[in-house]
Amino acid sequence: MSSVGFVGLGCMGSHMARNLLKRGRQVVAFDVDPKRAAELKADGAEIVKHPADVAAATKELVTMLPNSAIVRSVYKESNGILATIRAGSLCIDSSTIDQSASIEIASLVAEKQSAYVDAPVSGGVGGAQAGTLTFMVGGDQPHFDQAKPLLELMGKTVVHCGAVGTGQAAKICNNMLLGIQMIGVAEAMNLGIKMGLDPKLLASIINTSSGRCWSSDTYNPVPNVIEGIPPSKNYVGGFGTTLMTKDLGLAQTASTEAKAPTPLGSLAHQLYQILSKHPDFKDKDFGVVYQFLKNN
Amino acid sequence: MSSVGFVGLGCMGSHMARNLLKRGRQVVAFDVDPKRAAELKADGAEIVKHPADVAAATKELVTMLPNSAIVRSVYKESNGILATIRAGSLCIDSSTIDQSASIEIASLVAEKQSAYVDAPVSGGVGGAQAGTLTFMVGGDQPHFDQAKPLLELMGKTVVHCGAVGTGQAAKICNNMLLGIQMIGVAEAMNLGIKMGLDPKLLASIINTSSGRCWSSDTYNPVPNVIEGIPPSKNYVGGFGTTLMTKDLGLAQTASTEAKAPTPLGSLAHQLYQILSKHPDFKDKDFGVVYQFLKNN
Amino acid sequence: MSSVGFVGLGCMGSHMARNLLKRGRQVVAFDVDPKRAAELKADGAEIVKHPADVAAATKELVTMLPNSAIVRSVYKESNGILATIRAGSLCIDSSTIDQSASIEIASLVAEKQSAYVDAPVSGGVGGAQAGTLTFMVGGDQPHFDQAKPLLELMGKTVVHCGAVGTGQAAKICNNMLLGIQMIGVAEAMNLGIKMGLDPKLLASIINTSSGRCWSSDTYNPVPNVIEGIPPSKNYVGGFGTTLMTKDLGLAQTASTEAKAPTPLGSLAHQLYQILSKHPDFKDKDFGVVYQFLKNN
Amino acid sequence: MSSVGFVGLGCMGSHMARNLLKRGRQVVAFDVDPKRAAELKADGAEIVKHPADVAAATKELVTMLPNSAIVRSVYKESNGILATIRAGSLCIDSSTIDQSASIEIASLVAEKQSAYVDAPVSGGVGGAQAGTLTFMVGGDQPHFDQAKPLLELMGKTVVHCGAVGTGQAAKICNNMLLGIQMIGVAEAMNLGIKMGLDPKLLASIINTSSGRCWSSDTYNPVPNVIEGIPPSKNYVGGFGTTLMTKDLGLAQTASTEAKAPTPLGSLAHQLYQILSKHPDFKDKDFGVVYQFLKNN
Structure with a gap:
């Protein structure tokens, strides 16, 4: 089974990535804060230098970032995900951001023959740690079906809300x-x-x-x-x-x-x-x- | 067992008074609308001409009126309850009104060596008809204890909220x-x-x-x-x-x-x-x- | 020229009463605070023990009080203005209170064959001291005409707003x-x-x-x-x-x-x-x- | 004297462009609505097919557009202003849009060695027609000085508010x-x-x-x-x-x-x-x- 990519190892993301590791998946990860990255490395993840490196190494990518502007950067900048993403990838963005930002990124990902779902969470840091998050997922049915098993490694409830953006x-x-x-x-x-x-x-x-x-x-x-x-x-x-x-x-x-x-x-x-x-x-x-x- | 007095036979009050009749109590009632009064008379109540007549005839009085000003009138006017109330009476006001109005009336009733509780309801017209209202009651413990059996003829739940006014x-x-x-x-x-x-x-x-x-x-x-x-x-x-x-x-x-x-x-x-x-x-x-x- | 009655010698009222004195009127005054009363006495006012004493001594009465409840007390209590007011008196209430309170008091004053205008002010403590207040007056035209010269001793602008309560x-x-x-x-x-x-x-x-x-x-x-x-x-x-x-x-x-x-x-x-x-x-x-x- | 470029000939922009023509400037203009464009052509303007054509033909450009998204498109799309703008141009955006959009566009214009000021207006359609608008201008002092004479052909008051975005x-x-x-x-x-x-x-x-x-x-x-x-x-x-x-x-x-x-x-x-x-x-x-x- 291939690695999962992870960008954003903050209060929430670090626990989520750790749950992927615990449940048997390999993780290739990036965070702007080297200390955060080092902590996950100690738990078994491979750490890379840019979001683009994550996208180059994996075909399932999870992002967990603080706001719309940062999500846009992580995808669109020259070292970003879109620079290296391979056709047939699946992008899961668990950030809570503007619906319009989710829809914009989904469209750019589609241009790369890849899939995107927005999957913001509820349950807080406690739920992230315990792996009991609820994911509210927006995306086409096949993409939802594809994302669901991965999300179930990090949460307890995965709800399909409709088209891209409805998770937000x-x-x-x-x-x-x-x-x-x-x-x-x-x-x-x-x-x-x-x-x-x-x-x-x-x-x-x-x-x-x-x-x-x-x-x-x-x-x-x-x-x-x-x-x-x-x-x-x-x-x-x-x-x-x-x-x-x-x-x-x-x-x-x-x-x-x-x-x-x-x-x-x-x-x-x-x-x-x-x-x-x-x-x-x-x-x-x-x-x-x-x-x-x-x-x- | 003595009669119960009832003032205010509107959408709520008429059902409440009718439940008293159904459950074996005699009712002496008043409403400004003769048609409303006549309807309750047909169900067995005695109808009188003024709130003062209600207070003269009974020592347990229920009022169910639309607002603070009308409650004040019904108690304080020359033909009102306070004009004829007998020592040792119990006044239950189920109107939803200003807390300050409840407290004012309670104090006037106390001057007549009588008791007052505010007992506004929830449950709507349906609950009034079915006798399943909830009463939120404010008043001293002995007055609450005294009012409770009567309220249970008209409702399902009777909650003691504290001193006079806390029902409101x-x-x-x-x-x-x-x-x-x-x-x-x-x-x-x-x-x-x-x-x-x-x-x-x-x-x-x-x-x-x-x-x-x-x-x-x-x-x-x-x-x-x-x-x-x-x-x-x-x-x-x-x-x-x-x-x-x-x-x-x-x-x-x-x-x-x-x-x-x-x-x-x-x-x-x-x-x-x-x-x-x-x-x-x-x-x-x-x-x-x-x-x-x-x-x- | 007869005395002016004044009830309420607070931050505003004390300056207003003082301006009456300065401009040649005699003042009979009351305040709950003996210190406030003593200060105005030193400036030439006669101090009495109750609002009723003010109403007994004068036929032009000014009240300047903090809220509706206190205005009601000053008029309605057993030692209040209404207990002793003489027919043909003029009551000017400069308090800022509920319109409904003004209308209620006006009606009680009318029962005593006397007149009432509400005359709240703008201009603050500075305007009260300088005698440059604006009075917004509600009352019948003859009562307004009667009140105006007196108000002009305490303020610069006197506006007739309409019936009783429109000043408020x-x-x-x-x-x-x-x-x-x-x-x-x-x-x-x-x-x-x-x-x-x-x-x-x-x-x-x-x-x-x-x-x-x-x-x-x-x-x-x-x-x-x-x-x-x-x-x-x-x-x-x-x-x-x-x-x-x-x-x-x-x-x-x-x-x-x-x-x-x-x-x-x-x-x-x-x-x-x-x-x-x-x-x-x-x-x-x-x-x-x-x-x-x-x-x- | 060279031509002025104008993009956006709506209720406001059409009058503004017409005032430029009346006061002796030649205008190269674009609007998505051919009817709007034809009307200005009848008044003497040259009409072109894309915002890029406007930027290619002139070095002073005025934009008057309905919202941030449209301003972004007019500047950034492949047929947009930034595609052809020449170094040393001056862009005046009179649209009322998000400050962040103004700042973003200003920065892209600067990369082309050109200047940008935001200059939203007040005065409405009447002021646009009469040439009596007020312009609130954000931009560096030299850019403001450069824009001012042009703005004075369309309005009466031109206020310098500070850095780019402060007009908004x-x-x-x-x-x-x-x-x-x-x-x-x-x-x-x-x-x-x-x-x-x-x-x-x-x-x-x-x-x-x-x-x-x-x-x-x-x-x-x-x-x-x-x-x-x-x-x-x-x-x-x-x-x-x-x-x-x-x-x-x-x-x-x-x-x-x-x-x-x-x-x-x-x-x-x-x-x-x-x-x-x-x-x-x-x-x-x-x-x-x-x-x-x-x-x-």
């Missing part, structure tokens, strides 16, 4: 809704507490009523309503305000491009923009919006 | 969150569909992810994602935009009084204010916000 | 718009500066374009764009975030009651609610919203 | 503020009228108070408050909701890229997105937001 759409829409709900729960809990309700009682009422949601029943942002989650551990760990801001920003770009109004999604984005610049909140779990509203 | 707080906070989530789901579904996702697929992804909520998995506002609910029946029936506007308005008054910021709750209120004036949307179920956003 | 309407609508514009200018300036524009140049472009407004050309919130105003003096003095929050809250109550959607006014309210709880911003001029957005 | 910044920031203010004035006027104020009286109070702005004193959105402007002519003509939506969308992209929070600008964008899809409002002047809020 599913990720962005879910996370926009999540951001709205987390702020909404923070508002409702803060208001209710100030009106005299006990936090746990209010949460239990909401959780059996029409206000029920993941942000209330599984990840309630009020400390000690649910034990063991970041809001009960001073908002350390979890899903940071900066990452939430990024995903809400992608939703805003999508809203503008699709001419689909998202008034609450847009306000959620602006509120997380404010939080992610605030010294007390910027390095915290996104549930910290409760403290931002309560602040006194 | 629980209702308002849950419904504010509900309004936020419904708009959020409408935004996410509309955006995702415009980005190429199948509506049912997107809903199923959200419902197994962190965006999961009642407004997505039980009451999805996109037609035909869930069969049998108002959004799949041209938004007929259900919970109207006008009622949602009312509850969000109560949340705004509470936010201002409590100095508890609710940016999303506030924007949700304004959006439903706009919908509830729009000829196409004002008489529809609140899920119609999806059509408002999609509008084209 | 004018004040609330202008200040809601002001709050929106101040945040809008803060957003535009912050964004432009981050995009590479010089602050003074950007302000000058806006001030000669369609974005021109008082908050950009007279009270620009970016330090040192305009010298001598609070934003250039560390936001000390001026119009505090707490007062802006109060006026925006009144606008929200009005929006809810009038069923008039105010999405930006509502969001402005929520943002100032957040600022007015923040330790760095709560005691500052309302232009400090620029620092809140810039925060880094 | 000035335009976007002003127009974001304009959008916020127009909605704010519409909210305040609608609320005040519902509270009993006469529209002209309310406008006059605002216009002499701290709520004063261009959208109240020059372009009031309430019909017949100011005669002769689009709001008094059924919102026909003027600045359409679609164009306002576009500019607010550019502001949102800028806000996301610059990490500069713009909560009101963002909400203004979403509201205009909703309006620009509504059959009654999408082809109207942007003051029609007053009707959207008033709607009943």
Whole structure:
């Protein structure tokens, strides 16, 4: 069985690549940070100097990168994937980026007689490490079928969302809704507490009523309503305000491009923009919006 | 066993009073609309001419009225409850009104050596008819204990929320969150569909992810994602935009009084204010916000 | 010439009453704070023990109080104005309060065969001291004509806005718009500066374009764009975030009651609610919203 | 004197090019619409087949195009300007586009030893026709000096905003503020009228108070408050909701890229997105937001 190529060995990518190694695949990898690369080398990967070297060495490539601009560079620059990609390759981009960027790259890959799927993930660093990620995949059916076994080495659930770009759409829409709900729960809990309700009682009422949601029943942002989650551990760990801001920003770009109004999604984005610049909140779990509203 | 007094025989109150009759209690009732009163008389209630007559005839009184101003009138006017209430009475107000109004009335009732609990409901007209309402009750423990058996004749779940006014707080906070989530789901579904996702697929992804909520998995506002609910029946029936506007308005008054910021709750209120004036949307179920956003 | 009654000798009221004294009127006054009362006594006023004593002693009464609840108390309590008011009196309420409160009090005053106008002010503490306030007056024409000479002793401009309550309407609508514009200018300036524009140049472009407004050309919130105003003096003095929050809250109550959607006014309210709880911003001029957005 | 090149002969560009002809310059022009091109030919311009032909024939080029993507195409495609541009040319882009697009094009032009300034306009179709536009110019001082005489043939005011991209910044920031203010004035006027104020009286109070702005004193959105402007002519003509939506969308992209929070600008964008899809409002002047809020 041939090697798998991997570009982007950050918090998420390093665990994903390591799971490929653990489950018997050889990996040829690249990262801009030599230290990150060296760590994966110690675990058995072959490290190369450029994305182009990865594409030259393998025909299944996974990319896990921070934003649209970096994905474009990794594919399009002179030392990039497209410079050396061989016909019949399969590119899996697990980055969370603009749908329009996914569609653009897919089209450039197709010109090289190769396939591309967007496959952003949910599940966080914990899921990446445990190999329990969910992949939301956009691409033609045969390409999805081809990608699925590889993705199952890194995750537990692999969902086919439709054509190229729909993986991004599913990720962005879910996370926009999540951001709205987390702020909404923070508002409702803060208001209710100030009106005299006990936090746990209010949460239990909401959780059996029409206000029920993941942000209330599984990840309630009020400390000690649910034990063991970041809001009960001073908002350390979890899903940071900066990452939430990024995903809400992608939703805003999508809203503008699709001419689909998202008034609450847009306000959620602006509120997380404010939080992610605030010294007390910027390095915290996104549930910290409760403290931002309560602040006194 | 003595009679129960009932003031307010509207869409909700008439069913609630009828359930008292069905379950063996005698009812002395008043409504401003003689037609409403006559209907309950046909079912066995005694009809009187003023709220004061209700209070003179019974020592357990239930009120179910549209807003704070009307509750104040029914209690405080010269022909109102407080004019004739006897010491040792129990007043149960099931109206959804400002917490400050509940607290004010409770204090006036206490001056008459009587008890007051606020007990707003969830469950809608269907729940009122079936006797399956949930009551969120605010009041001292002995008053709650006293009210509970009576409330159980009209509902399935009776929750003690704390001191007087906390029933209103629980209702308002849950419904504010509900309004936020419904708009959020409408935004996410509309955006995702415009980005190429199948509506049912997107809903199923959200419902197994962190965006999961009642407004997505039980009451999805996109037609035909869930069969049998108002959004799949041209938004007929259900919970109207006008009622949602009312509850969000109560949340705004509470936010201002409590100095508890609710940016999303506030924007949700304004959006439903706009919908509830729009000829196409004002008489529809609140899920119609999806059509408002999609509008084209 | 008979005495003028005055209730409420706070930051504004003390200066207003003093201007009456300076311009030759005798003043009978009350304040809950004996220290405030003693200060005005030293300037020549007669001090009495209750609002009722003021109403017993004079037939022209000015009230300048912090909110609707206090205005209601001062008029309606057993020692209040309505207890002793004589037929043919004129009540001028310069408090900024809910329109519905003004209308309620006017109606109670009318029952005593007396007149009431609402006459909220703009111009701040500086204008109160200098006697250059603007009064926005709501009331019948004869009552306005009667109030005008007295108001001109305390202010420079006296505008008749229409029936009782329209003075409040004018004040609330202008200040809601002001709050929106101040945040809008803060957003535009912050964004432009981050995009590479010089602050003074950007302000000058806006001030000669369609974005021109008082908050950009007279009270620009970016330090040192305009010298001598609070934003250039560390936001000390001026119009505090707490007062802006109060006026925006009144606008929200009005929006809810009038069923008039105010999405930006509502969001402005929520943002100032957040600022007015923040330790760095709560005691500052309302232009400090620029620092809140810039925060880094 | 050599010819001026012109690409983009739409509502704005056609008038601008015609003013160049009227004031004695020869014009070599291109538009995708042959009809548009033919019209300018009738006025004396030379028409060519591709943007590359324009660049081959002239060393001063003006572009006036609808959005970032089209500007990128006109410059970068195989028949585009960059294919044939000669060293020492000056490119003036008067399109309103993303700052990042301006900066990208400027850098590609520089590689061809040529100069680029962004020079978006205000003044609308009327100003384009009358030659009274305002140009907000971003670029190095020598390039600005070089562009200025040419711009003065098409406009009245030419402002140097700073480095490349700052012309876009000035335009976007002003127009974001304009959008916020127009909605704010519409909210305040609608609320005040519902509270009993006469529209002209309310406008006059605002216009002499701290709520004063261009959208109240020059372009009031309430019909017949100011005669002769689009709001008094059924919102026909003027600045359409679609164009306002576009500019607010550019502001949102800028806000996301610059990490500069713009909560009101963002909400203004979403509201205009909703309006620009509504059959009654999408082809109207942007003051029609007053009707959207008033709607009943």
